[in-house]
Amino acid sequence: MSFYDKLKFNSDGLIPAIVQEQSTGRVLMMAWMNRASIEKTLAAGKTHFWSRSRQKFWMKGETSGHTQTVKDLAFDCDGDTLLIQVEQIGAACHEGYKSCFFRSVESNGRDFKASEPQLETPEEIYGKK
Amino acid sequence: MSFYDKLKFNSDGLIPAIVQEQSTGRVLMMAWMNRASIEKTLAAGKTHFWSRSRQKFWMKGETSGHTQTVKDLAFDCDGDTLLIQVEQIGAACHEGYKSCFFRSVESNGRDFKASEPQLETPEEIYGKK
Numbered sequence: 001m002s003f004y005d006k007l008k009f010n011s012d013g014l015i016p017a018i019v020q021e022q023s024t025g026r027v028l029m030m031a032w033m034n035r036a037s038i039e040k041t042l043a044a045g046k047t048h049f050w051s052r053s054r055q056k057f058w059m060k061g062e063t064s065g066h067t068q069t070v071k072d073l074a075f076d077c078d079g080d081t082l083l084i085q086v087e088q089i090g091a092a093c094h095e096g097y098k099s100c101f102f103r104s105v106e107s108n109g110r111d112f113k114a115s116e117p118q119l120e121t122p123e124e125i126y127g128k129k
Numbered sequence: 130m131s132f133y134d135k136l137k138f139n140s141d142g143l144i145p146a147i148v149q150e151q152s153t154g155r156v157l158m159m160a161w162m163n164r165a166s167i168e169k170t171l172a173a174g175k176t177h178f179w180s181r182s183r184q185k186f187w188m189k190g191e192t193s194g195h196t197q198t199v200k201d202l203a204f205d206c207d208g209d210t211l212l213i214q215v216e217q218i219g220a221a222c223h224e225g226y227k228s229c230f231f232r233s234v235e236s237n238g239r240d241f242k243a244s245e246p247q248l249e250t251p252e253e254i255y256g257k258k
Contacts, residue, residue, distance in 0.1 A: 003234050003241040018147055018156060025154025027147060030210040042238040074244065076229035077222050081159040083230040093206050100205040101212040105132050109171040112132040115203065 004035065006079045014050060015082055022071045022085040028092035029100040033082065045070050047084060064125045066090040096120040133164065135208045143179060144211055151200045151214040157221035158229040162211065174199050176213060193254045195219040225249040
């Protein structure tokens with residue numbers, strides 16, 4: 001049995017993929033894959049996602065250079081979520097933070113604060129207009 | 130501005146929540162929350178989710194005793210995914226593994242193997258019938 005037989009894609013043919021930096025354990029981002037993007041990811045060894053808004057494949061880092069080299073691809077008990085261990089080049093977040101999860105809720109349960117430094121500005125990553 | 134104003138719930142009013150063990154960095158599971166379950170989670174300090182199949186709230190561990198004490202709640206740049214740091218009692222997975230992501234794809238890109246030991250059987254967790 002192939003692991004693809006264990007996966008449950010949603011009604012749009014997609015499955016959420018959590019991306020974690022293997023060396024630090026930092027959860028970097030979550031994005032969506034379809035079966036073809038999983039195949040591309042495993043074949044190329046770099047993460048490829050499906051953009052729901054643009055309806056196209058994208059390789060993480062294709063514009064920024066901040067690619068993710070795949071070290072492990074796991075799936076959960078229900079087969080409806082992936083967890084991918086990667087080596088991350090630079091910032092994973094398009095806003096220039098290592099992780100997209102750079103803001104945390106404060107103890108009052110309402111306000112929030114940045115929990116890590118911004119490594120680069122989006123202008124530095126994507127080039128000044 | 131409240132952090133709730135930063136969140137984007139899907140058309141069913143839900144947002145995916147990744148749960149990570151703070152002490153080890155192990156990603157334990159992913160489940161869905163609505164606004165009320167986030168409020169319950171922050172007020173009670175234990176994770177509460179929304180079951181899409183049963184259409185009801187559930188507190189993680191309410192049957193098994195394997196509760197999750199919340200240490201941090203972060204949200205991503207797009208506001209459409211949560212990352213919750215917890216202290217996990219026992220196995221997070223209903224199949225008796227520490228993490229729901231206990232199976233990984235092998236290097237042939239097709240087969241898979243268990244990547245961690247089963248701590249308990251479901252019968253041990255939920256009681257023999």
